Amino acid sequence: MLTKHVDMNYWSLSSKLIGAYACCGDLASSKLLFRQTPKPNVFAFNWMILALTFSGFHEEAIGYFSLFQKSKINNSPPNKYTFSIILKCCVGLMDVDLGRQVHGMIAKLGFETDVSVCNALIDMYGKCGEICNAREVFDKMLERDVVSSTTMICRYSDLGKIEESVILFERMRLEGVQPNDFTWNAIIAGYARTGHCDGAFEYFSRMAKEGLTADLVTWNAMISGFVQSGRAIEALELFRDMLIARIKPNQVTVTGLLPACGMIGSIGKGREIHGVIYRTGLDINIFVVSALIDMYSKCGSVEEARNVFNTVRTKNAASWNAMIGCYGKHGMVNSAIKLFEKMINEEIQPNEVTLISVLYACSHGGLVEKGLEIFRSIDSYGIKANKEHYSCLIDLLCRYGRMDEAYDIVKHIGIEVTDSSIGAFLNGCKIHERRDLAEKISEHLRMELKRPGGFVTLSNIYASEGKWGGVQDVREVMKDKRVHKIPGFSMV
Template sequence: MNDEPIERKELYNLFLLRHLKKYGLGSFAMRSHLSPSFPRITSTISRFKELSCNGSWHEVLVHFNEAKRAGVEITEPSVINSVVKASSKLSNEQHGKPIHAWLLKQGLDAFSSVSNSIMDSYMKCRDSESALGVFRSMESRDSVSWNVLIHGFLHRGDLGRGLSWFQRARVDGFEPSVSTLVLAIQGCRSIWLLNELFELHGYMIKIGFWGSVSVQNSLLGAYADIDMERAEDMFDEMLERDVISWSVMIAGYLHNEEADLGLRMFVKMVSEAKIDPDEVTLVSVLKACANIQSLIVGKMAHAFVLGKGLDADSFIENSLIDVYCKCRDVDSAVSVFRDMTGRNLVSWNSIVSGYVLNEKYLEALSMFRSMGKEGIEADEVTLVNVLQTCKHYVDLSWCKSVHCLALRKGYESNDFLYNSLTDAYIKCGRIEIAWDLFNGMEEKDTVSWSTMISGLTYNGEPDEAIVAFNKMIHAQGRPNAITIINLLEACSVSAELKRSKSAHGIAIRTCLATEVAVGTAIVDMYSKCGAIESSRKVFDQMSGKNVLSWSAMVAGYGMNGLAHEALTMLAEMKLHNIKPNEVTALSVLSACSHGGLVEEGISFFQSMVDEYDLHRGLEHYSCVVDMLSRAGKFDKAIDLMREMPEGLEAKASAWGALLSASKSFGNKDMGKDVVPRILELEPSNSANYMLASSMYAAGGLWSDAARMRRLAKERGISMVAGYSAVNVNDRSCRFIAGDESHPQGREIQSTVKQLHRCMRIGRSGDLMVEC
């Protein structure tokens, strides 16, 4: 052919090119003559098609590089797109930029489809600036170009830029894809842009996308997150509702803490609309059952799941465990767990968490050990649950074990776990380790500071807690409600009225005093400072009161010796249609006990079940035992302890009340019987040894008194002396038994002796005019 005239050679090449185009191979050429390369070209393009169809993207790039080294020029847009797509699928910027440079050199970026593929590749490699550079350099942009750019920003979570480019595209008149519209809706939903949602709603109707159920459901979900009333209106206007539409509404009610409405929607979906729920729907329904803590409704939902044959779904099974645990039916939760065919980590965490929630800490530890035997590795959630048992049993060794496990697994950056670990060390009395953990945190959030403030208060260091609060304000700025409540608790422990008033002022300035929980804490704080008038004033000014607020006021009157006023508060609750709970009942019984209102206390205790439909727990029985013991009615107290319902057994608090009363009334025989029981129940409580020693000493049994102190010393129990606190000029003054270091010590002792003499005269029935 080299000897043929030039015109004939060109005609041959033209014929060959036309032949290649006929079979889709016209995009391949050789830098030299084409005819000898025909078999290699056909092999190359076939290989590209095969690799692309199989999703072998790495091999596509390898084959592309081999073709280039062999001298094959690839100019067919469809093949180029497969090469660029391979780069984007692998999110490999190392390949993407060289391919882009090669395309620019070949002049192939003029094809819109090629530029769109390059842009998409950059977006998936999270190189938005390079993608924007390609977009801006495009001579002709189509709807795909806009969709790729907007979809890329929104998909990677850059919502502000994504929505901004979406607005520009609308001005340019592009046609969005369904996926881009859905992402735009999700973007508005994530950053709560209600007005933008309204605009999108109108825009979708205008461009004819309103008929798409997927778009409608996406918009419905956004409304349900931001404005439930708008979601209800839209749902009523929808001509076509599928299972997703109903599921979105049920989840929306659940999100807005209206679980009962979500359950009603589910009933309507099944009974009226005749739509079968799917797994997602039933998970939301079960969450609603857990939220309202209705065991009956939960069992009905379980029966529905069984009837539909969906009980094998792991999400549903885990939700059932959660329902039963929150409804206090742990046995049913365990039954679901044991019947599961495929337990995952969530299943194990759910049952461990359920045991902890129901205060079955030994069972929680046993299940944690079973996890290890089954080869299931614990995660952060598991360890947080185990730490709850460490706090309950005040078990430092377990706490350290969890700490070591967290370090081995590299969970140091998990703030939730380390806050729980800090709290566990605090509850175990190791405040210095808690400080080390706290100081080692790179970023301390509000929860971290609140944990330390609360922990210092718990360990009897309210002054340090207040200092920590001031440091937090300097470092973090505005506190939240939890932090303020912890500050108020610290002030209540310090019992200094001046500090308490300052804390009240901080709550007002931060606009948190109006919250019910904060207001209730303020009421409790003033009560513990002895300022019951301030406590009542704050209570009366609260715009919203719940049963805890009323209970705090009842308890405040009780701890300040105003038992009759506490009972009056109970009557006021009835007038305001506020039903007392078990905490209220305990406050009433405590007030009657300390106020000497035995008959009133017994009457209320008997009416708890019949009139108020309240469960009488161990704390209530212990309080009544204390009440009877203080009144010297030991026989009735012991009879009550014997009559406790099955499952309740008198604990140290009840026996401690008997021991204290035995000392007060000089009943040595009763005390001797009680001491062994209380030391068996609480062998590590120093107060029990001191009380027993004091009782023996008061009866002249000095050898027994010394034996108690010696026993405490042998067991390594430090004896902590009790103290009294008196407010003088808004300051709390503490007086420890036997301590004469106070500058006014002698004067105070003289006053106390005079008061004691007055009390003895009053007990004998004489008038106390001289006092």
């Protein structure tokens, strides 16, 4: 075109060439040509804003939008495509205030009746956390399409408001708007993520009866939801059905599914999933590695967990943490400590979870001094000790009778102390017959006790020494705070 001296203004060739470069991801050429275009039209601006937005350069896209507003070339205002794109940019920046300004321009220029623009507004408000504003736009629409309802349903599902999603879903069907695959998937995923597995399965079955196919995201949400709800066997059955349906799993699938094997202690199922990973050529990322190690650990096979760990060339902190935690759970304290030291030597930065795993191992292995040494060195790793670290330390000291030190730590933490820490401390008082410390700490933290475990332990301490008045006092406090213990039961 340059060598033939083609008139670039003819048929808006400049704008089309800008769009061609933008579509090919050549932003540099798009920008250069844009600067050389004397009077870029709305299409040129739209292409630049679109390309920059979808490439993640949201601030720069806003700059072109502002330039467009200032230029007013040929009295050509932004069109509906401009607004649909710039609203996606607002989502990328998570800037709801900018979104409101754009909404004001939309109203001023009369685009509030355009379905695509309103859909973009619903999406922007919903993703920026303004679900009420999204619903207001939705309710004011004179005409809605399947995208309108699906977008609103997705935003409700994202927030866990599954009841509102279902109402809209059934309403759109009554209004004669047929839900598409995305609509069904949004409902199913919303149910699964909120733990309503029966509801998810009901809609999953209805979708299949209507001849529609669930996508991978929906299968993953279903499997993960059943696992998180403790329904491991059903999650494994879903995975089997997914393979039968010829849906290829991804890393999210197996990462969400592997904990199910640990729940039921089925190393056989775990090995089968491990085999599927290799047979399907699935890339084993750090999340899959950690899930495999954790699965083998919970199923009692430290050797296979270590084999997985050893096969990974590039390990991150999560992989190391999983293996250290595996050793700690199986009482292999020295192995956990050695692996931690090796991690440090290889200059892998430990995180909060690493230190919790090591302290847990020390606690269950009786390495009090080593645990104290590691706890004192937390700051050197750039980590600030949190509640979980203190809980491990209190448990470590209480297990081995160092109650005075544990008492000082509980007092130091004060109102930040966790219920598990209080429970560990009071249990230590009971085992080592330190009613004096139990009374002191219970008086100090009585207003903070919320769970029944600490109260019951304190009550048992009094009862073991025949202090029935103390037992009565504890029961009265529990009654005043409305703390109820679930009755125990036996199973044969």
